[in-house]
Amino acid sequence: xxPFFRRGSGRVTPEQAHRLVAxxxxxxxxxxxxxxxxxxxxxxxxxxxxTQLMAGAPLPxxxxxxxxxxxxxxxxxxxxxxxxxxxxxxxxxxVTGGMTAWARQGLPVTGVNGSxxxxx
Numbered sequence: 001x002x003p004f005f006r007r008g009s010g011r012v013t014p015e016q017a018h019r020l021v022a023x024x025x026x027x028x029x030x031x032x033x034x035x036x037x038x039x040x041x042x043x044x045x046x047x048x049x050x051t052q053l054m055a056g057a058p059l060p061x062x063x064x065x066x067x068x069x070x071x072x073x074x075x076x077x078x079x080x081x082x083x084x085x086x087x088x089x090x091x092x093x094x095v096t097g098g099m100t101a102w103a104r105q106g107l108p109v110t111g112v113n114g115s116x117x118x119x120x
Contacts, residue, residue, distance in 0.1 A: 010093045014102040017069045017095045018042075026067040029060075031081040032099070036073060040109040040117020042102060050077045053084055068092040073099050073119065 012020065020026040021044065028045040030037055037047045046060045050072070068090055070078040078094035085092040095102065099119045103109050111117035 011075075011096045012069060012093050014095055014097065014105045014107055017071065017102075018107050020067075020069055021045075026069045026093075027063050029063060029068050029070050029081070030072070030099075031070055031077050032072050036099075036120045038112045039120035040103075040111055041099070042071065043108050043110045045071070050081055053081055059090070063090075070094040071098055071102065075101075 017026075017028065021028045021042075028042055030041050030045045030047050031050040031053060032041075032047075033049050033051065034047075037049075041047065046062055048057060048060060048063075068085055070081040070085065070092055071094065072078040072081070075094065075096055075098040078098060082092045082094045097104075099109070103119050109117040109119065
């Protein structure tokens with residue numbers, strides 16, 4: 001098991017998250033609400049709002065059986081998502097500073113129409 005993935009604990013920087021996803025070691029799961037996702041998200045990320053995850057929504061098929069890096073706007077909701085994921089046996093971690101830190105580090109952000117996105 002990677003040192004980043006500890007059931008319910010551990011965090012990664014935006015750069016580490018980007019590398020884990022780019023290397024195929026994890027799936028990036030954006031847990032922000034739909035309007036935030038639509039404004040801008042990391043290319044290739046999957047979307048499942050925390051409110052739906054908390055309500056028992058199933059994980060996207062592409063997440064099942066994979067390590068997950070959860071991300072939100074600032075890093076608070078993603079911590080809750082990691083706890084929920086760990087409770088069902090998913091190896092998960094989250095991004096310190098969330099999408100705000102991701103964008104600040106110059107990592108790619110896209111809108112729903114493929115254009116440049118913003119962090120809402």
